[in-house]
Amino acid sequence: MATTRLDVGRIRAARVGIDPVFLGSPFFGCEPLGARLGCGVGIKLETANPVRSFKGRGTELVVGQLVAGGQRDVVCASAGNLGQALAWSGRGRGLEVTVVASRFAPRVKLERIRALGARLELVDGDHELARERAAAIARYDGIRLLEDSLDLETCEGAATIGLELVESGTPFDVVLIALGGGAMATGIGQVMNELAPEVEVICVQPMGAPAMTRSWRERRVVTTESADTIADGVAGRFPIAEVLEDLLVVADDAVLVREESIVAGMRLLMQDAGLIVEPSAALGIAAVLEDRERFAGRQVATVVCGGNVDLDSYYRWVGNK
Amino acid sequence: MATTRLDVGRIRAARVGIDPVFLGSPFFGCEPLGARLGCGVGIKLETANPVRSFKGRGTELVVGQLVAGGQRDVVCASAGNLGQALAWSGRGRGLEVTVVASRFAPRVKLERIRALGARLELVDGDHELARERAAAIARYDGIRLLEDSLDLETCEGAATIGLELVESGTPFDVVLIALGGGAMATGIGQVMNELAPEVEVICVQPMGAPAMTRSWRERRVVTTESADTIADGVAGRFPIAEVLEDLLVVADDAVLVREESIVAGMRLLMQDAGLIVEPSAALGIAAVLEDRERFAGRQVATVVCGGNVDLDSYYRWVGNK
Numbered sequence: 304m305a306t307t308r309l310d311v312g313r314i315r316a317a318r319v320g321i322d323p324v325f326l327g328s329p330f331f332g333c334e335p336l337g338a339r340l341g342c343g344v345g346i347k348l349e350t351a352n353p354v355r356s357f358k359g360r361g362t363e364l365v366v367g368q369l370v371a372g373g374q375r376d377v378v379c380a381s382a383g384n385l386g387q388a389l390a391w392s393g394r395g396r397g398l399e400v401t402v403v404a405s406r407f408a409p410r411v412k413l414e415r416i417r418a419l420g421a422r423l424e425l426v427d428g429d430h431e432l433a434r435e436r437a438a439a440i441a442r443y444d445g446i447r448l449l450e451d452s453l454d455l456e457t458c459e460g461a462a463t464i465g466l467e468l469v470e471s472g473t474p475f476d477v478v479l480i481a482l483g484g485g486a487m488a489t490g491i492g493q494v495m496n497e498l499a500p501e502v503e504v505i506c507v508q509p510m511g512a513p514a515m516t517r518s519w520r521e522r523r524v525v526t527t528e529s530a531d532t533i534a535d536g537v538a539g540r541f542p543i544a545e546v547l548e549d550l551l552v553v554a555d556d557a558v559l560v561r562e563e564s565i566v567a568g569m570r571l572l573m574q575d576a577g578l579i580v581e582p583s584a585a586l587g588i589a590a591v592l593e594d595r596e597r598f599a600g601r602q603v604a605t606v607v608c609g610g611n612v613d614l615d616s617y618y619r620w621v622g623n624k
Numbered sequence: 625m626a627t628t629r630l631d632v633g634r635i636r637a638a639r640v641g642i643d644p645v646f647l648g649s650p651f652f653g654c655e656p657l658g659a660r661l662g663c664g665v666g667i668k669l670e671t672a673n674p675v676r677s678f679k680g681r682g683t684e685l686v687v688g689q690l691v692a693g694g695q696r697d698v699v700c701a702s703a704g705n706l707g708q709a710l711a712w713s714g715r716g717r718g719l720e721v722t723v724v725a726s727r728f729a730p731r732v733k734l735e736r737i738r739a740l741g742a743r744l745e746l747v748d749g750d751h752e753l754a755r756e757r758a759a760a761i762a763r764y765d766g767i768r769l770l771e772d773s774l775d776l777e778t779c780e781g782a783a784t785i786g787l788e789l790v791e792s793g794t795p796f797d798v799v800l801i802a803l804g805g806g807a808m809a810t811g812i813g814q815v816m817n818e819l820a821p822e823v824e825v826i827c828v829q830p831m832g833a834p835a836m837t838r839s840w841r842e843r844r845v846v847t848t849e850s851a852d853t854i855a856d857g858v859a860g861r862f863p864i865a866e867v868l869e870d871l872l873v874v875a876d877d878a879v880l881v882r883e884e885s886i887v888a889g890m891r892l893l894m895q896d897a898g899l900i901v902e903p904s905a906a907l908g909i910a911a912v913l914e915d916r917e918r919f920a921g922r923q924v925a926t927v928v929c930g931g932n933v934d935l936d937s938y939y940r941w942v943g944n945k
Contacts, residue, residue, distance in 0.1 A: 324651075329645075329649065329669075331645050333674070335736070348672050353652050353653050353655065471644075577671060577933070579898035579899070610898040618944045
């Protein structure tokens with residue numbers, strides 16, 4: 304089997320470095336949703352923690368290592384969730400955190416980054432511009448740049464979700480993972496490949512932000528000129544080569560979904576699970592909605608990965624029925 | 625110290641009889657909500673499981689014992705959540721479940737009880753009439769009647785929430801518990817009394833359904849002629865003497881809240897935690913809203929105990945902002 308940068312031994316070992324508030328998230332069957340979709344639906348819920356996304360698993364590892372190495376500062380680019388998580392983890396261990404984000408990011412994400420005590424710098428462009436600016440700050444100020452999905456801790460943190468899925472004892476045939484930079488997809492995918500190779504690993508990305516999916520299909524880095532999706536958490540345009548290589552090993556498929564399917568998925572998670580989630584968290588349900596036959600009668604696990612959404616946008620998209 | 629029918633040793637031992645899907649629920653700080661309320665808010669989330677309420681903890685114990693004892697049937701009265709949980713637990717172990725409920729119970733609760741394979745009988749009256757009818761069925765058919773809060777397993781199951789709160793390692797000064805029949809309040813209260821006596825145990829009930837609170841205050845069973853609250857899960861009128869006796873030992877206070885505070889609490893849980901909850905689950909937040917001074921600067925744990933609510937009612941109460 305081809306290797307990746309990840310392995311389960313390291314992922315298991317990493318777990319002790321993560322605050323338990325991020326671990327052991329619920330994994331439960333949602334029968335009403337399954338009945339609508341014609342398959343079993345297991346929700347792995349990553350929103351019931353202090354930062355309302357899975358990103359804390361990774362930032363706990365990052366910050367632990369930086370502090371152990373005597374670092375006092377860190378900078379990252381963030382679509383909004385990584386920044387919150389890094390701010391939370393940094394605050395707890397006395398690390399100064401700078402977050403660079405697009406000024407078009409959801410207000411709730413920007414407000415929370417500030418409220419958690421990080422320095423927030425906004426760029427007048429998209430996430431890729433924020434990445435450039437964060438790298439420049441790191442070079443200029445000589446501080447550590449955290450790069451989501453490239454830095455192994457971000458993948459290993461996310462991979463602990465995979466360990467929990469496997470250890471739950473609840474069988475599932477497929478796992479649907481939101482695909483952005485690739486930390487969660489490669490992390491969970493690695494665990495499935497090693498511990499549950501019979502589980503199909505499917506990455507899901509919006510049609511409006513397809514760079515990593517196209518790259519996976521063409522087996523080379525493909526960038527896009529723009530990204531146009533409500534799923535702000537996965538709206539990257541420049542895939543990272545090392546992450547793509549890992550993804551090519553661990554993912555069984557990568558699919559693209561329409562915006563209206565994402566909205567329909569958000570609506571179903573509200574109706575049947577009482578969860579108000581951000582668009583990226585509904586990508587898995589969207590994938591089922593777009594290809595019911597593929598999933599019919601199977602047990603599908605989907606990671607509800609974030610809940611940071613501006614309510615006015617949410618209700619404009621979803622309505623309230 | 626006065627004794628109750630409960631003890632932590634038994635509660636600890638009970639845990640092995642509960643499906644893990646109901647255990648280890650999230651307990652996390654919600655800082656945006658805390659900032660609004662002027663206190664630390666820790667949410668113990670009991671809605672991310674197959675029945676979207678805490679009741680599965682107790683029904684797992686009940687059904688385990690009944691099956692071990694060779695029983696094949698059980699009947700209960702339910703406001704809607706106990707019935708779902710009993711149906712879920714019974715289905716898994718081949719026990720026939722009959723649920724008696726008010727025909728005025730939320731549609732989603734009645735639909736889910738049916739979908740889980742239980743026999744559902746509706747009464748044209750409130751929960752107290754359902755209790756009478758369930759008792760009659762048990763007598764007539766010679767099958768076991770499960771009585772919420774009176775049957776120790778229901779209290780012990782709920783009490784495992786208290787164990788998890790204490791074991792979380794996250795300090796808190798106060799725990800706010802929705803008060804209905806009293807299983808959750810006596811169960812969690814018992815754990816606090818034994819393991820964390822410094823924690824203030826406050827029960828919260830709607831002003832429109834105050835029977836148990838009045839009973840606690842007068843130290844004798846007080847019934848009411850009617851109950852009028854949107855918090856259908858706690859709308860009993862006839863407190864059980866044995867449960868009241870336990871509650872008198874373990875509760876530090878019992879408070880009543882207005883309907884508009886319950887609605888405001890539901891709205892805050894949506895805005896700041898992305899959770900659509902049923903009214904009973906917002907009683908704790910309602911109590912803080914009604915007496916901010918009492919909780920100012922303290923660390924408050926509140927059990928978000930159920931999420932089964934009809935969405936049309938929900939949005940009629942709460943709006944979507």
